[in-house]
Amino acid sequence: MTAPLQTASRRTVRRSPLAPARRVAATVFAAQGTAVAAVSTTVPAVKERFGLSPQLMTVLVVAVALSAGVGSFVGLGVIRRLGLMAAMRAAVVASAVALLLIGWAPGQAAVAVSYCLFGLALGCIDVSANTRAAAVERHYGRSVFASFYAAWSTAGVAAALLTASAAHLGWGVEYTLTAQAALVLVLALTIRSHVLPVDPPSPVSDQAAGASELGRGLWARLAPFGLVLLVAYVIDSTVSSWSTLYLHQTLDTALSVAPLAYAAYQVGTVTGRAGADRLVRRIGPAAVIRAATLLTAAALVGLAAAPAWPYAILAAACTGLGVSALVPLCLASAGRLRPGATETVLARMNVFNYIGVLAGGAASGTLGSTGHFRLAYAIPAGLVLTLLATARFFNHPARAAGRA
Template sequence: MTAPVQTPARRRSGRRSPHAAARRAVATVFAAQGAAVAAVSTTVPAVTERLALSPLTMTVLVVTVALSAGVGSFAGLALIRRVGPVAAMRAAVVATAAALLLIGRAPGQTAAAVSYGLFGMALGCIDVSANTRAATVERHYGRSIFASFYAAWSAAGIAAALLTAGTAHLGWPAEHTLTAQAGLVLALALTVRAHELPADSPLALSAHEEPAGKSVALGRELWAELAPFGLVLLVAYVIDSTVSSWSTLYLHQTLDTALSLAPLAYAAYQVGTVTGRTCADRLVRTLGPVAVIRAATLLTAAALAGLAAAPAWPYAVVAAACTGLGVSALVPLCLASAGRLRPGATEAVLARMNVFNYMGVLAGGAASGILGSTGHFRLAYAIPAGLVLALLATARSFAWPPRPPL
């Protein structure tokens, strides 16, 4: 039996389908956030030198981003309820571009702290709005597609990291680099289009999910159900924050790498994550989420150990890529699994998950910065290598479909 021929008209109709339009819009927002995070992370050495910041002061600014992102997450929840997820996503991305401009042109430490705080709030708003919409779109598709959104995040991060490396090679100052990065983020924001999803899609709900709009419990039982996913998310963001925020400085200071080459570790990390996330949905459908979580955990632990022991920057770049490949599936699988627990209140569930997210960013960014300021960046990668192995105990919680809530 041959497959039906897909005519050009049918293909065009598929591209205009509400599901496809929603998926493109959400992927664009993820890409904008990935580019913005990469812009800030890879310009840490340049901003540090421009404002004559100590490593400890830069650590405080990283912590400021994490704390303000937690506030922005719940502000985003309120914004979603007021204007809807699409408008909330677009507004948050525009605010992120504005924050990048302010960081690049901050005249002093106080202005820089305020700018980084605004950047964190905008990131938090993107997190809750984009992940909420991603969970909804995945339910409408009726299959695993969550990792593809994070693949867009990572791909944009690669582009932004390479842009930083290129402008550093040309001798651009930090303010010009961040202005270019802000333009990239703003251009992505302008392509986000309003869209609707069918209210009664037959693919939207699984046999274990409650219809949206039904009153759902969000009490202590929810926190207990979120705990295993939260633990994985926390550790994943400890690792992500350690590599994203400090790998450029690690190469520059510890491995004595030029500023034009130091961002390559971040770019390699994102190459690993985009590769892993491109394959993750297919692997989940083929092997199941439990097997994917276990394999990802073991690879991440080995790669972090290699990053900690790297004798020169090329080895560190390869290890960073392997770290990204290992950690790539952890975050999307956590959020997709958590979003299925209470589909009638996905935005509230994911706002709670962001507590674990920012705890991880806070712990990873602060601990790595403190270790780096005392000349022990290698320990910042060696310690999470052991910590990540504890995640093997949570793998069974990712079995899908999940058990019905009590």
Template sequence: MVAALVLIGSAPDEATVICAYILFGLAVGALDVGVSTRAAAIERAYGRSVFGSFCMAWSVGGVVAALLTAGAARLEWSVAAGLNAQAGIVLLLALCMRSQALPSSAPEPSDTLTQPPPGRRLWIRLIPFGLVLLVVYVVESTVSAWSAVYLRQTLAASLTVAPLAYAAYQAGTVVGRAATDRLVHKCGAVSVIRAAALVVACALAGMAAAPSWPFAVLAAGAVGLGASVLAPLSLASAARLRPAASEVVLARLNLFNYVGVVIGGAVSRLLGSTGQFRLAYAAPAALALLLLATARHFTQPPHGTQPMAARRACSGRGSAPS
């Protein structure tokens, strides 16, 4: 990622830029799987939902990156200088990264010996979670690409006000992910997924029918609030399909979110280019309702002796490196 950021900023020609973006995509894909696999290991070790907190950190990082980019523009830095600064931050993180000990979370022998190797059936079992991710990233692409234009052209908002819809969406995402783990512990994953899908569908319908920009901004915040819950719980439940091979499962599942990004970008561009912004939000609202059928496939983190294992780890006994 560091090399890709530097190359993007200093590329002398178009071919180099394309290669740098390919390298950046490879790095992001690997990090997606690596971080999610680590989250799955922590969740197994502690026996409680943690994916919401992991994804909340991702959302906060996006806000920080936007602020850094805005600050670089304010200081009139060149694009290359801004990217080099971000590459320096990533390099510092990479150099400071260390492996931490987790409570012993080795699965029972039967868990690893009786599980068949991941094959075609795994793809079938991933479909419900993949559909959720696909819809989430269709929604994400639509809101990020056209919310400002929608407020400006359809709802007659000023240039200052137009970006507020996406800001509200991001704020809703951070708040929703901060509450995800507590909600799962209190209400269960199935109930949380159903409630989140309904919130997303209703909020998108609200954006499509918004009579004025303040209503659309509030609706965008509600979209972020609901959509933020769906991706973390999809990753968590998918990782439990094959605990001994969670990296394979999550690598396959991540393909769905990239498909969602591509589809969302293409559909929103098609509808947005014709000025049909209300339809661009009404269509994903219908898709969100379909997610209600996938809720029954979501599972809870296993509970057992993990709290005792955590106490042993804190006291320096019984921990095993992960």
């Protein structure tokens, strides 16, 4: 009797309307992960092709973060006007176009505009993809958010390896970014419309909750999650944007090997995120936050002190493993605060996201341009320990999700 029951259960799962929604959300995350990895791992090559100074390269990384912050609220408007699916498709296609423009830009001004376009697309993907991921998790009634970020990181690994392979074959950066853009466009073609079940009615209607909960009260409730998100993106930006240049410039590594630090970082995040949902259900989100904080701090110290590129790659992988659960846990917890206005809540959370990217990208780039890349990894090691104080705020949302 057991086997037929199990077969019927599997058929029920396959027929569930949640499966297509989960696949589409994972695809959008994968497309974004590919695009971000393409930009991050080609920083040294773009710098050399256009003769950009370290200071100007830092300005461009900061410009991407600023544009992404604007793009987050532009995406919110697109979602309200055209719908979530249209917003996701348009943003993914725009990111692929931006990659092509960066690679084939005729000069420094054009490449700067292309980076800004990429940032706008990135922000729009952020708010639309996270909104859909929060809705899917809410319908599942259990932690699945980390699985979407695992798709993001897996795609990032593939894109980083593509950059390294292209450099090994002697490809110009324009051809590398064209190949990356093609991957993003292929993923865009697989984004299919789907329907989620209607949300169960909330005990308090959106109208009754009103402006007060979407005002200062909401900001106060978001603050602990926002702090974790900010620090996580300081670290992510420092490793993602500058690890390739760190290996190339400070550790004297070849361009064909330098992108492997980014790939290793994403392998770490894939590994962590693949098991994060089960770990959250097993020991609770607060314990996961504490363990992740301590591991990340230790790994960043190792990255700062690395004597050669193999040690740096190993430390980058451990950093990814440690930081892997922080972002999905923050966004899932924040998204549960106001199920009826998830896109608005997550647009606000993106403020912390991009402040972290700005701080990490600008500080690391500035330190790197003055020959102090090691400090760019040592300083966040101390900063991440402050997150131990926020762990207790994650328990209540997790219990709420468990009852969904």
